[in-house]
Amino acid sequence: xxxxxxxxxxxxxxxxxxxxxxxxxxxxxxxxxxxxxxxxxxxxxxxxxxxxxxxxxxxxxxxxxxxxxxxxxxxxxxxxxxxxxxxxxxxxxxxxxxxxxxxxxxxxxxxxxxxxxxxxxxxxxxxxxxxxxxxxxxxxxxxxxxxxxxxxxxxxxxxxxxxxxxxxxxxxxxxxxxxxxxxxxxxxxxxxxxxxxxxxxxxxxxxxxxxxxxxxxxxxxxxxxxxxxxxxxxxxxxxxxxxxxxxxxxxxxxxxxxxxxxxxxxxxxxxxxxxxxxxxxxxxxxxxxxxxxxxxxxxxxxxxxxxxxxxxxxxxxxxx
Amino acid sequence: xxxxxxxxxxxxxxxxxxxxxxxxxxxxxxxxxxxxxxxxxxxxxxxxxxxxxxxxxxxxxxxxxxxxxxxxxxxxxxxxxxxxxxxxxxxxxxxxxxxxxxxxxxxxxxxxxxxxxxxxxxxxxxxxxxxxxxxxxxxxxxxxxxxxxxxxxxxxxxxxxxxxxxxxxxxxxxxxxxxxxxxxxxxxxxxxxxxxxxxxxxxxxxxxxxxxxxxxxxxxxxxxxxxxxxxxxxxxxxxxxxxxxxxxxxxxxxxxxxxxxxxxxxxxxxxxxxxxxxxxxxxxxxxxxxxxxxxxxxxxxxxxxxxxxxxxxxxxxxxxxxxxxxxxxxxxxxxxxxxxxxxxxxxxxxxxxxxxxxxxxxxxxxxxxxxxxxxxxxxxxxxxxxxxxxxxxxxxxxxxxxxxxxxxxxxxxxxxxxxxxxxxxxxxxxxxxxxxxxxxxxxxxxxxxxxxxxxxxxxxxxxxxxxxxxxxxxxxxxxxxxxxxxxxxxxx
Numbered sequence: 001x002x003x004x005x006x007x008x009x010x011x012x013x014x015x016x017x018x019x020x021x022x023x024x025x026x027x028x029x030x031x032x033x034x035x036x037x038x039x040x041x042x043x044x045x046x047x048x049x050x051x052x053x054x055x056x057x058x059x060x061x062x063x064x065x066x067x068x069x070x071x072x073x074x075x076x077x078x079x080x081x082x083x084x085x086x087x088x089x090x091x092x093x094x095x096x097x098x099x100x101x102x103x104x105x106x107x108x109x110x111x112x113x114x115x116x117x118x119x120x121x122x123x124x125x126x127x128x129x130x131x132x133x134x135x136x137x138x139x140x141x142x143x144x145x146x147x148x149x150x151x152x153x154x155x156x157x158x159x160x161x162x163x164x165x166x167x168x169x170x171x172x173x174x175x176x177x178x179x180x181x182x183x184x185x186x187x188x189x190x191x192x193x194x195x196x197x198x199x200x201x202x203x204x205x206x207x208x209x210x211x212x213x214x215x216x217x218x219x220x221x222x223x224x225x226x227x228x229x230x231x232x233x234x235x236x237x238x239x240x241x242x243x244x245x246x247x248x249x250x251x252x253x254x255x256x257x258x259x260x261x262x263x264x265x266x267x268x269x270x271x272x273x274x275x276x277x278x279x280x281x282x283x284x285x286x287x288x289x290x291x292x293x294x295x296x297x298x299x300x301x302x303x304x305x306x307x308x309x310x311x312x313x314x315x316x317x318x319x320x
Numbered sequence: 321x322x323x324x325x326x327x328x329x330x331x332x333x334x335x336x337x338x339x340x341x342x343x344x345x346x347x348x349x350x351x352x353x354x355x356x357x358x359x360x361x362x363x364x365x366x367x368x369x370x371x372x373x374x375x376x377x378x379x380x381x382x383x384x385x386x387x388x389x390x391x392x393x394x395x396x397x398x399x400x401x402x403x404x405x406x407x408x409x410x411x412x413x414x415x416x417x418x419x420x421x422x423x424x425x426x427x428x429x430x431x432x433x434x435x436x437x438x439x440x441x442x443x444x445x446x447x448x449x450x451x452x453x454x455x456x457x458x459x460x461x462x463x464x465x466x467x468x469x470x471x472x473x474x475x476x477x478x479x480x481x482x483x484x485x486x487x488x489x490x491x492x493x494x495x496x497x498x499x500x501x502x503x504x505x506x507x508x509x510x511x512x513x514x515x516x517x518x519x520x521x522x523x524x525x526x527x528x529x530x531x532x533x534x535x536x537x538x539x540x541x542x543x544x545x546x547x548x549x550x551x552x553x554x555x556x557x558x559x560x561x562x563x564x565x566x567x568x569x570x571x572x573x574x575x576x577x578x579x580x581x582x583x584x585x586x587x588x589x590x591x592x593x594x595x596x597x598x599x600x601x602x603x604x605x606x607x608x609x610x611x612x613x614x615x616x617x618x619x620x621x622x623x624x625x626x627x628x629x630x631x632x633x634x635x636x637x638x639x640x641x642x643x644x645x646x647x648x649x650x651x652x653x654x655x656x657x658x659x660x661x662x663x664x665x666x667x668x669x670x671x672x673x674x675x676x677x678x679x680x681x682x683x684x685x686x687x688x689x690x691x692x693x694x695x696x697x698x699x700x701x702x703x704x705x706x707x708x709x710x711x712x713x714x715x716x717x718x719x720x721x722x723x724x725x726x727x728x729x730x731x732x733x734x735x736x737x738x739x740x741x742x743x744x745x746x747x748x749x750x751x752x753x754x755x756x757x758x759x760x761x762x763x764x765x766x767x768x769x770x771x772x773x774x775x776x777x778x779x780x781x782x783x784x785x786x787x788x789x790x791x792x793x794x795x796x797x798x799x800x801x802x803x804x805x806x807x808x809x810x811x812x
Contacts, residue, residue: 053412055438141589162762252759267408273745
C-alpha cells in the first residue's frame with residue numbers, strides 16, 4: 001500500500017483478517033462474476049449485433065440497434081410508462097412505508113411484530129401470483145365488480161384493466177402494496193439507528209412529537225432516505241412480472257413498461273422472431289438511465305450528509 | 321500461509337462438488353444388447369431419451385405409455401413446458417448450450433431453416449423416406465416447412481389444416497330457450513338480431529357469444545378467417561408480393577365484432593377473456609356460443625364440472641362462425657404441418673430415438689384422431705383403428721378442409737428465402753392484427769385505418785430490409801405469383 005512515496009506495512013493481524021475475508025467472499029464473488037457480471041457484459045456485446053438468440057454472433061451492426069431504438073415509438077412509449085410507474089410507485093411506497101415505520105417503531109405499541117409480518121407478507125409473495133390474483137379480482141367479472149354490482153352501487157362493471165388511466169393507477173397501487181413491506185423495514189432500520197438519548201434530551205427541553213419528527217428524525221434520516229429512494233426507484237423501473245400478469249402492457253400498450261418491451265423482443269416470439277441484440281440495446285439504455293439516477297441519488301445522499309460525519313456526531317450525542 | 325492454501329483448496333473443491341451436481345446425467349450407453357463373454361445375450365441396457373412438449377394437452381402421455389410397454393429398455397422422459405411462448409427462453413438456452421433434448425416440439429418463433437442452419441436438428445429421412453410422403457396430407461414435407469434442401473427434418477404431428485376456427489354451442493342452453501341448430505343464423509346481421517333476442521329470452525342471464533379476445537393467436541386467426549371472404553388479398557397479397565392489412569375485410573370484421581360487443585351480443589368478459597375463460601363461459605351457460613379452434617371439442621368433452629353438472633360431448637354442437645353474407649369463410653396456409661417434432665442433432669441415442677419415432681408414426685396419428693383434437697398429418701384414410709371419442713369430429717374435420725386455402729410458397733421458387741423470412745420475422749413489428757383488434761374492442765383505438773396502414777408499412781419495410789440483407793440471393797419478385805387467384809387453392 002502506497003501513501004505518497006512511503007510504503008507502510010500492513011499489520012499482520014489485519015492482513016490475516018483480510019485474507020480470511022477474501023476467502024469467505026470468494027464463493028459469492030465467483031457466483032457473482034458468473035451469474036451476474038458475465039450476462040451483463042454479454043448483453044452489452046449482444047447489443048452491437050443483429051442476433052436472434054441462437055448460434056454464433058456474426059452480424060455485427062455497431063450502433064444500429066441503438067439508433068433504431070431512438071426512432072422506435074414503442075420504445076419511448078414503454079420508457080414513458082416505466083417513468084410514470086416508477087415515479088408514482090416510488091412516491092407512494094416511500095410515503096406510506098415511512099408512516100408505517102413511524103407507527104411500528106413506537107416501543108409502546110402492542111403487537112408490532114404481527115403488524116410488521118402482515119405488511120411484509122406481500123413482499124414474500126411471488127409477483128406473478130399477485131398479478132394473476134389481482135387481475136381476477138378486478139376483472140370484468142371479478143370479485144370487485146360483482147360485489148359492487150350486488151350492492152347496487154354500479155350498473156356496469158368498472159373497466160379496471162381496460163381504461164388506460166385506471167389500469168396504470170391499479171398497477172401503481174398493486175406494485176406499491178407489494179413493496180411497502182420491504183421499504184418499511186429499511187425505514188425501521190434507519191429509525192433504530194437514531195440514538196434514543198436525542199429524543200430524551202429533546203423531551204426534557206419540552207419538544208413535542210412533531211417537533212422531534214421535524215428536527216431530529218427527518219434530518220437524521222436524510223442519508224438513509226437517499227439510499228431508500230434509489231433502491232425503490234431503481235426497483236420500480238425494473239417492474240416486469242407484475243405488469244406481465246396484471247395488464248400484459250394493456251390496454252393497447254398503455255401500461256407497457258421497458259422491461260416488457262425488452263421481453264417481447266427477446267423472448268415473446270408470438271409476434272415474430274426474437275431480436276436479442278435489439279432487446280439488449282434497450283436493456284443497456286435502461287441500465288444507463290438507472291446509473292444516472294443512481295449517481296444523482298448518490299450525490300443527493302452526499303449533500304444530505306451521507307459522508308457519515310453527522311451520523312457520527314449524532315452517535316456521540318453531539319449536534320445533529 | 322500453508323493453512324490458507326489448504327483452505328483455498330478446500331473451498332475450490334467444495335465449489336467443484338457443488339457444480340458437479342449441476343452437470344447433466346449422461347447416459348452414453350445404447351439399448352442394443354451386447355453379447356456376454358460366454359456368448360449369451362446380455363440384458364438390454366436401459367436408455368433414457370428426453371422429450372420436450374410445449375403443446376399443453378396432447379396425446380403424448382398415452383402413446384409413450386404404449387411405447388414403454390413395448391420397449392421397456394427405452395425410457396422416454398417427457399417434460400411439459402409452458403405454453404404461450406414461455407418456452408422460448410428455455411430453447412434459447414438449450415440451443416446455445418448444446419443441451420437440447422433428444423426429441424422436442426418445434427420451438428415457438430423459430431423456423432426449421434434457423435435450426436438446420438445452426439446444425440441443431442437431425443435428418444429424419446430414415447423415418448420418412450421419399451416413397452412414404454404420399455401417405456401424408458399435401459404439402460406436409462414441402463421445402464421450407466418439412467424439408468430443407470430435400471432433407472426431411474420434421475416429424476409432422478397435425479395436419480396443416482390445423483388452426484381452423486368454428487363456433488361451438490351449448491345444446492342445453494339453446495334447447496332451453498327453444499332453439500335448435502337450424503335456427504342458428506349464418507350471417508352477421510342475423511346473428512346480432514338473434515343474439516339480442518337470445519339475451520332477452522334468458523332474462524339477461526345468457527349472452528349469445530364469447531371468445532378469448534385476449535388470446536392473441538385466436539383473435540388473429542378469427543380476423544383472418546372472417547375478413548378473407550370480403551377482401552381475399554388481406555394479409556399477404558401474393559399478386560403484389562406485399563403485405564396488406566389496411567383492407568375492407570379487416571376493418572369490417574373488427575367493426576362487426578365491436579358492434580356485437582356494444583350491443584351485448586358478445587359476453588362482457590370477452591374483452592379481457594382468454595380461451596380458458598371462454599370455455600368456462602360456454603360450459604356454465606353464461607354464453608350460448610363460443611368461438612374456438614378445431615381442437616376445442618377435446619376441451620369441451622373433458623367431463624369436468626364447468627357448472628353444476630358435468631359438461632360432456634353430448635352437451636355441445638358445432639357450426640361455422642357467421643360470416644358477413646352467410647357465405648363461405650377461409651384461412652390461407654402454405655403447407656407443412658400444424659405442429660411437428662424435431663430430433664436434436666446431438667442426440668446420443670439415435671437408434672432408440674428412431675425406434676421411438678417409428679412407433680409414433682405407427683400409433684400417434686390414431687391417438688390424435690381418438691382425442692378429437694384435430695386431423696393428423698397422415699391421411700386420415702390410412703389411420704387405422706381410430707374412433708374419435710365424439711361424433712362431432714367428422715363435422716369439425718369437414719369444416720377444417722372447407723376453411724383452408726393453399727397458397728403459393730416462396731420457398732419452392734427460391735429456397736434461399738427461408739433465411740430471408742427468418743430475418744423478416746425478427747424485423748417485423750411486435751404488433752399484429754390481433755393486438756390492434758383488442759385495442760379497438762377495448763375502446764383504445766377509434767380509427768382503424770391509421771394503425772392498419774402502419775402495420776402494413778412496418779411489415780413491408782421489414783420484408784424489404786430482410787430481402788436487402790440477402791445480398792441479392794433473394795429478390796422481391798420471388799414473392800410475386802401472378803397466377804395466384806385470391807381465395808382459391810393454389811394448385812401449381
